[in-house]
Amino acid sequence: MPKTHTTVGIIGGGPAGLLLARLLHNSGIDCVLLESRDRAYVEQRQRAGILEQGTVDALRESGAAERLDREGLVHDGIELRWNRRAHRIDFPALTGGRRVWVYAQTEIVKDLIALQLTYGAPLLFEAAVHAVEGADTEEPLIRYTHEGRDKTLTCDYVVGCDGFHGVARTAIPDGVKRTYEHAYPYSWLGILADVPPSCDELIYAHSPRGFALHSMRSPTVSRLYLQVPNGTDPANWSDERIWDELEARFAVDGDWKLRRGPVTAKSVLPMRSSVTEPMRYGRVFLAGDAAHIVPPTGAKGLNLAAADVIVLARAFARLKDTGSAELLDAYSDTCLRRVWRAEHFSYFMTTALHTDPGQSPFATRLQLSRLDRIAASPHAAAELAENYAGLPTV
Template sequence: MHTTVGIVGAGPAGLLLARLLHNAGIDSVVLERRDRAYVEQRQRAGMLEQATADALRAAGAGARMDREGMPHHGIELRFGRRAHRIDFPSLTGGRSVMVYAQTEVVKDLIALQLAHGGPLLFDAEVTSVEGADSDSPAIRYLHEGREQTLTCDYVIGCDGFHGVARHAIPASVRTVYERTYPYSWLGILAEAPPVYAELVYAHSERGFALASMRSATVSRLYLQVPNGTDPAHWSDGRIWDELDARFATDGDPGWKLERGPVTSKAVLPMRSHVVEPMRHGRVFLAGDAAHIVPPTGAKGLNLAAADVIVLARALALWRRTGSTRLLDAYSDTCLRRVWRAEHFSYFMTTTLHTDPAQSAFETRLQLSQLERVAASPHAAAELAENYTGLPLAH
């Protein structure tokens, strides 16, 4: 087969790109190594920036999100045993975020692609991406028991950190920047109403905690734990008790989470990772194939969406005029936003978590920073602007 754009990976980045290209009249083929059932059940965070939600609507994939998603107009910070709310609209000129699980975004985009888009092949394991420096790079993959080749005008790697596409950028021209954090998250899904109408981020002497949600009846909750923690060593009761302790405030000393059955439990390592450049020849990287952020800033899915929005605009210009101006600028354009998001995620992570090796002096610095956010509209606006998402570059 030959196609204009070959897309490796049917996560939110690859699927949104395919939809944007379809709407621009550009043909594509999406290759996904897993089966459809697996892809539609992968559990990931689902905090959508204003621009991401708007892009899904513009792509025709926003109807169910607007019916079932939960708009959020702020977050609550808990520190020093007190609570402070950050109001997004008043600090950002009206912007907000949407809680809508990535799993549901993927389901919506798959349904659209299968009904109205180009080929979407599941169980298609890509083994290599070749010829990045040529005019017709090739994707080699296994499908239905046979090795097949897809030649393309352009290849887009949306297959994540462990995918094949990122290796099409030679090591000789690739620079990797990374940081591993000295703690992880123990995350649970629980059949219990959310603790609060918005997300709650807690800094405490016992470590970080986050109260989030999947729906009006399902909570998503996280605890900071040491790296290498086995979730089996944490009983449900111990998890709930620790969450109560970390969220406690003096203003409401008797406050407790509403408990319910824990349906899943997993430990998530924390890291930052950036590959530069995000393009080599006719191969481009997007999403986790190019960058990873710790989840504290809710930026992973949104960075992936921003990458493919920039890329779709660049490919549309090339198709209309033959100009590669925006394609040539893709890596630099995206990396400016990537590094801003990396910095914000680093700020949220290091301000709210307790490093096992940190001193009392460093803890006081964290509390001072949180006090500044609570007391200063300017500091609060900086947090709110980054959280709801900075404008997409053109």
């Protein structure tokens, strides 16, 4: 069985694994990145589209932001809607200048892959990882199959960026690993539509009919979501029904109109929260969805993954430059502080804006009171803005 060695073996070619590989390469640290899917699949996966300031800064540092800076949409706030009212949250005014960008995860992945294949360390597609062994030894190994051959990659360290159902999580013994989870009693029906957005910034709408979100992918493509019951089949929602429901949930006093256009994609996204502790065992580290999942309401999933690998890349650079493993040893605790803050914020945004099945009128009035408070209090608005635009990475 062919055997090779690298300093850092990275499992998973999503944005977390790709960004880590770029940051390590820029620090002169060798790595190998293994991705089970083919390149076309990875570059077409529809995921998040909101980038925090810190994520954008890291992409710039990695050399992967040229197209982002040219094509990304800079947003200085979001709009909340409830009771036919609209209230804008001004991020720069409330956070000392921080803002967010709209730039699809698919585009980030394309940019990082192109750089990695041209200038970076090995990136192997269709490399199916079967096991991570020896996490508590000085030379853990990854067993995988590539081009029809079983292979072994020995590493000084392994980083699992391969998601909740990935192999890396299994390297942490059940007696050590603990996972905290929460399932939400609703899902999102998401659509892509070939129509210019009806808004300049994202709209988050609370409605007696359920939550709705108006987002965008570009100046000509809109991305919209509806709260729907778990188990919803998108085929049961006609385009006309979707647009009618969106219009009803976004209703606001004034002359605002929802633009309609051809729907090009529909999907249903279940919503859950999950955190696995610790994020390190021996010489195996977890990052991104392998360690935590958030509901999409707070736009934290991609940004949390980026924050994990930023912390990890700094720790590996410190080890290389000084021989100190202090930052590596602190990795799990450092990241989990941010993870739980983001989990709380995502839970807050989700429960404040969605209508729980069977929700009592009392609970609804509490939601409306919470939204009224954000509109009336600069302190409450600043708390929302600081969390949404992104907390410091360390």
